[in-house]
Structure formats: C-alpha cells, structure tokens
Amino acid sequence: MRYTNLGRSGLKVSRLGLGTMNFGWQLGEDDSHAILDRALAEGINFVDTADMYGARDYEGTSEAYIGSWFARTGRRDEVVLATKVYQPMGDGPNDRGLSARHIVAACEASLRRLGTDRIDLYQMHHVDRGTPWEEIWQAMDVLVAQGKVLYVGSSNFAGWHLAGAQAAAIRRHSLGLVSEQLKYSLMTRHVELEVVPAAQALGIGLLPWSPLAQGVLSGALRKHREGAAGRTTSHTAARVLEHRELLERYEGLCDDLGLHPAVVALAWLLGRPGVTAPIVGPRTPDQLDLALVALETTLGDDAESRLNELFPPVGNGGPGPEAWAW
Template identity: 50%
Template structure:
C-alpha cells in the first residue's frame, strides 16, 4: 500500500480510501465486515462514511462500522475514520432543526449521534457534507473548533464545496487561528473533469487534499455499461450510456490494448493526478474491492494519458487560462 499526507496535515492516509455508502443498502452487514477486514489486511487505513448513509435507515452504515470495531483486534486503532454532517437524519427529536444544514445545534447533536453509532469517542476527520451558505462561518467554525478542543474531532474537511467556498472557508479559519480544512471530497473522474477548472487548483493552492467520490461515474467507467447482459437499467441510465457510447467504446478498446480492466484504468488515472490524495472505493462486494487494488500497480505513461485526454477531453486546464487569453 502507498501512503500520503492528507492535505497539509501531518496525518498519513492510504492512497485508496474505502467508501461505505453501500453498506446496509446494497451490501449486507456480513459482506461489509469482510470488505472492511480485507481493506485493513491490504494496508488501507482510511475509511469514509457519513451519518446519513444507510438509505431509508439513516445511520445504519455507521452502526455497521461500529459493530465491526467492537470485534476488536485493533480495528479502531488502525483506522483513520472519516464521517460527515449536513443531511437529514429522519430523527423526530430533531424537530424543526431536521432540515439539512450546518447550524451549531446540528453539528453538536449529529456529531454525538455519529460517535454513539460508531462506538468511538472521536473521529479523525469530520466533514461538512455540503456547503450551507445560510449559516455564518462564525457559527460553523466555532462549533467545529469546540469539537476539536473537546477531542471529539481531529481534522476538518468539506465535501461538494465550490472553489470559492474553499477559499472563503480557509480565510475565515485563518482569521480564527485555525488550520481549517485539510480535505475536500469532490466528484471527479474521466467523464467529469469540470473540477479541473477551479476546484483542483484551489485545493493545490490552499493545501487541501482531494478525496474523490464517484471515481467510476456510477459504474459507467466500470466496464459493464456496454454489456447487453447486465440487468435492467433505468431510463436515465440508458440515456447516459447512449450519450457516452462512443467514448465508452473507445475507452474499452484502449483498455483491451493495455490489458487492464476499465475500472482499474479509471482509478489509476485518478492516482496520476497531482491534486488527488485518494479515490474512494465504493465497493459492493469483496470481489470488487480486491480488483480495485490493482490500480495501485498500474503505471500510465504519457502516451496513454494523452490518449485518455483525447477520449475524455477535460475543460482545457485551470481557469481562467482554459477559456480566456
């Protein structure tokens, strides 16, 4: 396993992060625990979850991880644990504060809920799952700083922030003498390269590590999108496949030439991006997880990277050079 620092923090995390959004929804608990064990055995020390994961049973995914920790054998001690706050938790006791957001009330209450479900007294990384521009940074940073001072949170991160949100957040944190954000979790892949305009340059400039969600674009880059024998798909899924059919066919052809699976190349491409700290593996099965590890061993030379750019052209670089003189 390869390791790197998470942004400008001193904490080292594995180059692959295990995502757990499927646990309790598409992946039953026993299989989820097998995947978690395999991740630790492979040297992955970074596990990402969220308080809202679990489908209609918000919090279920954290509970599954908590029961895995309770099996002992150093599972909790060996894990860099990340969770999130923002969304609804379907808790009637939240009353009028049930709506998604980042109020100090919600941060305190939902952090306590996450710690209880996870069976731990702290998380290494606590992430704002989305921006909430209706709440002042005075309120947000005060609540998160208190959580850090209490030892319940080690580092702070964001998810789905625009580049200017990252800049404002860091400026407000610096004014309070805080380290601020050490990570941003963002959607980025061969079919979604818009973040190269603003978000990636902002992360690099501000010392924020980029964690990538949807590295396979919900399966489109996984190799099965063009297979007619795959089960029923929604109308929206079929439309997306048709929209990108030529690109996906060219991608499959290139992967065949290289002798690697599509999902492996898509993940390896992300690992070759300087701004990326870690792609998040959204595995549903142990088999999928084990195949994902191959991405660490694949080296894409300049020629292959250029061909991938031809198939999946990005925005042309960072703003404003990508669109202005």
C-alpha cells in the same frame, strides 16, 4: 499499500479510501464487515462514511455497521475514520445543515452509532449558504477542543467556498480544512477549473468520489452487452446507453493497453495533481482487487494523450482563467 499525507496535515492515509455508501443500502451487516476485513488486510486504513448513508431514513445504518465491526474486531485504532454532516437526519428544521446546533448534535449521534470517542475526519457534506463560516468554525473548534473531532474536511464545495472557509478559519487561528471530497473522474472534469487549483494552493487534499462515474467506467458497456449484472441501477444503465460510442472507444483503448477499464480510470485519477485518495465503494471483497491493481499502474504519455482526446478537459484544459481566456 502506499500512504500519503492528508492534505497539509501530518495524518497518513492509504492512497485508496474505502467508501461505505453501499453499507445498509445494498449490503447487509455481514457483507459490510467482510469488505472492511478485506480492506484492512490489504492495507487500506482510510474508511469514509456519512451519517445519512444506510437503508432506513435517519438511522445511520452505515455508521452503525462500522461501529459493530469495531466492537467485533477491536481495530478502531488502525482506521482513519471519516464521516459527514449536513444532510437531514430528522424531520425538524434544525435536523440538517451546518448550524452550530446541528453540527454538535450530529457529531454526538455519529459517535454513538460508530461506537467511538472520536472522528478522525469530520466533513461538511455540502456548503450551507445560510450559515456563516464563523458559526461553523465555532462549532468545529469546540469539537476539536473536546477531542471528538481531529480534522475537518469538506465535500462538494466550489473553489471560492474553499477559500472562504479557510479565510474564516485563519481569522480564528484554526487549522481549517485538510481535505475536499469532490465528484471527479474522467467523465467529470469540471473541478479542474477552480476546485483543484484552489485546494492545491490552500494545502487541501483531494478525495474523489464516484471515481468510476457510478460504474460507467468499469467496463459497463461490456457488462451490458454480455448481460452481466454490474451496477444495474436505472441511472447507470441510461448513462451507458447515452455514452455508448464514447464507452466503446474507451473500452477499446483499455483493451489496447491490456488493462481493465476500472484500473485505467483509477490509475488516471491517482496520477492527477493534488489527489490524495480516490474513494472506492466495492460491493464484494473481490471488487477491491481492481482498485489495488490501479495503485501499481502508471499510464504512459501516449495513454494520457488518448484519454484526453476521449475525455477532453473543460475549455483549454487546466485551471482558470487560462482554461477559458487567452
């Protein structure tokens, strides 16, 4: 396993992150623990969750499963633990968002479910346009001062949100954001216009979620043709049919390269500027194998060129304003 700094921080994380959104929704506690066991055995030290992940509303099942795994194994100190705040965790008007009240309450609830005294990376799950940055950073600074949060990150922010958040943090003499978790894959390249260059300029590490486009880039067309289960959500099945011709060409390219489609998609992301660690969400321990192969795979210039032809960047490519202007 290779490790790298999380953004401009001194924190070392594995080049792959283990996403646990399936914990509680698609996987029971024992299966979730098995995946955690396998991930750490392979050197993955970065585990990502969120307070709202899980099978039942407002119960934080994914966090609870991770907490019970810590209690069973005693391996908390081996993990860089990331969770998120923003989504509704109750029916009340203050049970959501990024108000100081909700940030502090949500952090305390996450700590209880996770069975730990600290969150290594506390991520804002979405931008809250109704709460000023000064209030958000006040709450985060309190949690950092108490040792309950060590680093702060964001998710699903626009480039100008990253800039605004950092400017407010600087005014408070705070470290600010060290990471941005963003939707980024061969099929979703909009972030290259402004989010990626903003993050690079500000020293914010990129953590792509849905790196396989909800399974569409994992050989889904072949699985669909063969009747294999795959990620058989109606949404994924619809996208496979919608992009059939594109996926046929993509999977043909992967055959030419002698590589599994999931390996190609992850290897491409791992080679993108500013990317710290794609977040992968396996449903079985064995599904980690393909992700690990991607770590040792380098795509040549010809493969990169062919991928750009299949999945062209937005506009002229690269950051704005050059991507849309002369």
